[in-house]
Amino acid sequence: MSSPALVRQPEDSMPATALAEAGPSPAAITRPSTPPSFATLGLRWYRLNRAGLRAAAIGVISLLAFLLVWHLLTTYRVVFFVRFTNVPSPLAVYDSFVKAIHDPKFLMHILLSCRRIFIGFSLAAIVGVPLGLIMGRFKLVHEVIFPVAEVLRPIPAIAWVPMAIMLWPTNEQSIVFITFLGSFFPILVNTLHGMSLVDPVLVRAAQCLGARERSIFREVYFPASLPHIFTGLTVGMGVAWVSLIAAEMISGQYGIGYFTWEAYSLVQYADIALGMIAIGVLGLGSSLLIRGAGQLVMPWRST
Amino acid sequence: MSEMLANTSKGHIEVRNFSLAYETIEGPVQAVTDTQIHVKPGEFVSIVGPSGCGKSTLLNAVAGFLKPTTGVVTVDGERVNGPSAERGMVFQQYSLFPWKTVRENVEFGLKMRGMPSSQRERAARTLLGLAGLEAFEKQYPEKLSGGMKQRVGIVRALATGPKVLLLDEPFGALDAQTRVIMQQILTNMWQRLKISVLFVTHDIDEAIFLSDRVYCMTARPGSIKAEIPIPLERPRQQSMMMSSEFLALRRGLMSLIREESLKAMGGEITDLGMQGLNIELHGHSLADVI
Incomplete structure (x- = not known):
């Protein structure tokens, strides 16, 4: 059986239309055979990325302007509703940054915070995603767990601090627990939401192709929910940092949140800003990691 | 390849004493009532009818998604008790898995059957070649045109x-041009694989052009109003749609459906052109049809 027979259309000049319907063939997209010069390539690249370059340039300028305003406000110790009298200048913060990166204690604060995030967030993902998937699939599980989750969900993770200290034997465990709680509910709720949006026609299509319950779960429900799972992970990561910092400020002995609070107690004002910036950078980095993982796991969604 | 795919002289669909009702707060609503249809092995049969007449309901019952309230659906004498890979289905909304490439979509059924990956890859490639899609095997469905998506849908089924x-x-959901090409492709595949086809459409031309037989359904609650054999010879060509034979069939079917559509809208019928038609009556009086 050769393929032409199947697409053979007698009369009516069908093959031509059939080809046209097939859309752009890959051959048509390939570049001309003579390689263009370096300059033309550069120019073409510039043209294609003009909007991106523009945004990047404006972004850099905007950041520099922010630093300049900060510098001016602190240099002249402006007092206008808010008081910049004791606020450290960018240069002072830079100095303490240089000092800090040579200080193993500062690095340990950062590492410890990262470890708490890693453990707390991972646990939340490991528990939250499967639980959401199962709750979305099995009505009884949903009916049993959902009311409890709805009652606990509005309680901010910070409000759990005293309870966590009572529950867990060590401070370390209670901080990880707080971090876990912070990220758990966004992950659970978004996974559940993703499950509720799975197109039933896709499930029926899978059934018609011989898929059983387990395969449908793995091949349809799970991948269909992935975009929402990753939304949950991104939100969960943000809340994890919020909860962690709060927990560290209240009950920690180490960690970047503790570092920031301690700097205030020790009247090292530059370290306050340093701690804040470090938290911001860590938060940004971890959400970038999740976004990258999302693109890796969902190649069909990239552009 | 063809040996693997062709299921020669199998696929006898029978729907007997079929009715299906939905439960609502006002009581059961009859969607389909007192319906008998059959598809002989290798036959191409269409169901047409006004919108909401229950033709999709009937098809979904044959697929095994809906349980009949009364009556039975059998394929080769075996009672249909749920969806299965024995009854391939193609949906209007394409329903390709967006997270699978074209080839992975086609491979899905074979994977569910436990076929090793290298083997099903080969099978999927051959099938995609038949549908002129081999160049797109690594694409995700989102990138494809509607016609290509539905070709993948058919090949997958x-x-x-x-x-x-x-x-x-x-x-x-396809434009008129693409639709005509898809009809040709489907006809070719059907003739090659000698598979039984049950095709639901509201497009009368499509039904006549493709089918050996057409069932016309009444307005809700749906039942079979008429069964019309299509004696046009095969292979059929687009130009045939202008022939007097085709037009006579078309006129007849058109008036049958118009009558039912008007009934569904609560209107009155005035004009009927039923000349030159061979209609088998299904428990309806002649006055009912004309």
Whole structure:
């Protein structure tokens, strides 16, 4: 059986239309055979990325302007509703940054915070995603767990601090627990939401192709929910940092949140800003990691 | 390849004393009532009818998604008790898995059957070649045009070598040009695989052009109003749609459906052109049909 027979259309000049319907063939997209010069390539690249370059340039300028305003406000110790009298200048913060990166204690604060995030967030993902998937699939599980989750969900993770200290034997465990709680509910709720949006026609299509319950779960429900799972992970990561910092400020002995609070107690004002910036950078980095993982796991969604 | 796919002289669909009712707060609503249809092995049969007449309901019952309230659905004498790969289905909304490439979509049924990956890859490639899609095997469905998506949908449904192919308005979302090409492709595949086809559409031209037989359904609650054999010879060509034979069939079917559509809208019928038609009556009096 050769393929032409199947697409053979007698009369009516069908093959031509059939080809046209097939859309752009890959051959048509390939570049001309003579390689263009370096300059033309550069120019073409510039043209294609003009909007991106523009945004990047404006972004850099905007950041520099922010630093300049900060510098001016602190240099002249402006007092206008808010008081910049004791606020450290960018240069002072830079100095303490240089000092800090040579200080193993500062690095340990950062590492410890990262470890708490890693453990707390991972646990939340490991528990939250499967639980959401199962709750979305099995009505009884949903009916049993959902009311409890709805009652606990509005309680901010910070409000759990005293309870966590009572529950867990060590401070370390209670901080990880707080971090876990912070990220758990966004992950659970978004996974559940993703499950509720799975197109039933896709499930029926899978059934018609011989898929059983387990395969449908793995091949349809799970991948269909992935975009929402990753939304949950991104939100969960943000809340994890919020909860962690709060927990560290209240009950920690180490960690970047503790570092920031301690700097205030020790009247090292530059370290306050340093701690804040470090938290911001860590938060940004971890959400970038999740976004990258999302693109890796969902190649069909990239552009 | 063809040996693997062709299910020769199998795929006899029978629907007997079929009715289906939905439960609502005002009580059961009859969607389909007192219906008998059959598809002989290798036959191409269409169901047409006004919108909401229950033709998709009937098809979904054959697929095994809906349980009949009364009556039975059998394929080769076996009672249909739920969806299975024996009855391939093509949906109007394409329903390709967006997270799978074109080839992975086609492979899906074979994977569910436990076929090793290298083997099903080969099978999927051959099938995609038949549909002129080999160049797109690594694309995700989102990148494809509607016509290409539905070709993948058909190929995916055929990959497991089902006994029957069920299509629920498969070309309804396509433009007129693409639709005509898809009809040709479907005809070619059907003739090659000798598979039984049950095809639901609201497009009368499509039904006549493709089918050996057309069932026309009444307005809700749906039942079979008439069964019209299509004696046009095969292979059929687009130009045939201008022939007097085709037009006579078309006129007849058109008036049958118009009558039912008007009934569904609560209107009155005035004009009927039923000349030159061979209609088998299904428990309806002649006055009922004309």
